Amino acid sequence: MTEAMENNGAHGEKPSRRDFIYIATGGALAVGGAFTIWPFIDQMNPAADTLALASTEVNIGELEEGQEITVIYRERPHFVRRRTAAEVEAARNVDVASLPDRDARNFNLGDGVPATDENRSAMTAAVADGVEIEDALRASMLVTSANCTHLGCVPTEGAGDYGAWFCPCHGSHYDTSGRIRRGPAPENLSVPIMTFTSASVLRLG
């Protein structure tokens, strides 16, 4: 090996044909290797039929005040809650600056929006053309992911220090706006994209 390197040095100030072939082969192997590995990595990502699970329609017409249902949207459970006036009032009376997570985490609004209750409730949902719906109903509706932002457990309804959700796994408390208030969870429960397609149907996604 050493001898070969010395020979190289003695012969070539400029790179030889063999050096070029050597480097070209190595380069082709590296690039080709990366191209070959990629399909084997990417096959584990969500498949096309999984990605096609676009939307879920929820009938909210029969929801009573204070009632909550859990629906599956994109494989994940989501809380759909028609809150009482007192619950909305409690959520609105919170100073955003005092929250552990001040971002609304609302996919209808994008990043960097303050986590006021108005920015998290169905006030932010789109309304399809020609649909009439009361502001009070939109303000009372709250739809959030039902997976705790800590490690994904489903929080229990009507428990915890804030009377809304409490995660039994590691003790995270959420308020009536689905915002994290106490415990290890880092973020508020996220709000999915939603549209009122009629006065009683809310479409997620």
Added chain:
Amino acid sequence: MSGPSTYEPKTGFTKWLDSRLPIVRLGWDSFVDFPTPRNLNYWYTFGGILTVCLMIQIITGIVLAMHYVPHIDHAFASVQRIDRDVNYGWLIRSIHAVGASMFFLAVYMHIFRGLYYGSYKAPRELLWILGVVIYLLMMAAAFLGYVLPWGQMSYWGAMVITNLLGAFPIIGGPITEWLWGGFSVGNATLNRFFSLHYLIPFLIAGVVGLHIWALHVPGNNNPTGIEVKSSRDTLPFHPYYTSKDGFGIALFMVIFAFFVFFWPDALGHSDNFIPADPLVTPALIVPEWYLLPFYAILRAVPDKLGGVLLMFGAIGILFVLPWLDTSKVRSMRYRPLARWFFGFFVLACLGLGWAGAELPDTPVPGLGAIGVDFLLMGRVLTVYYFAYFLVILPILGFVEKPSPRPASIEESVLGNTSRPAPAAVPAE
């Protein structure tokens, strides 16, 4: 200790074979004539026990895979079918499930033995590191396998553990979706977990081969921690240690069989007899007993990413242990201070396991009156766990005065009477 080979083929066939594929020679030198310290105690039989455990898991696992269906609609029922309808399925599944716990029981004995007798120190650092790799692979295999029955604990255990990776900024989200093959733990996840659960035992078998290879270069450590100096310090592996290991394995199998036949579900969790339900989380999610100490470390930190890093760090720190322990004396038999700290370390690990099994806010029995809950207990013991490796072992090497050690392994066993004492003090 791997000296010149003593194998001599006698028949025409073995001579023919030996000059083409010296496989009999390899077996002879490794497991028959292999010179082994004469003072190994029963703590040293766990290596053999672990080999048996691995073989049991692979054989029963291959059989179970003939009847198990890795689909979210059928997995739970297929496991019940194995238990009720498949001929001897109840036995084979029991052996596999109990076997996982027995495997970990044996590996913890094996690890603590290595920690006590300083088996991780030069020239056995790589042997130790390969062992930690095996332990990591075992945890991965156990976690993946626990998901397969698709009960409540399977599902939510998978949920919690895969979400751990989501703690890492930026890459966390895409990595968890990549791991799930969807937006949550689902059918794609179960399918790939089955595939990987089948793969990992063979990886373990490969690393075990390296582990034994790395053992057979410097040879076994022993309870005195003193290197082998002459052939009078050793015995051939067969029949001395084949019989001693065999006896250890037989005793271990008694415990194993007791659980398989009389208490097969004692080491599992009752919630796993409820089919997985993505809408309802069980009130108390706990991992299997052998992962509880790490679960307690995870929960000891209020920050999500911090807890995850600390939990992985608890295992990662084992990789650098050979360079953290500064003592020149290998065995804690001759380290009067270290053996106390080691004792507390074992208690700390057991205590962490206890803390991991309870709700964080529950008061510790007997200590609740002074405000100690399991969260606080977990925190204190987590501090000790890391202090043992990062503070105590590095400092002890400088401040501790070791007690006198025997001149040789032979002397430690037979006393100083068989021959004149060697003048030199052993250099370790």
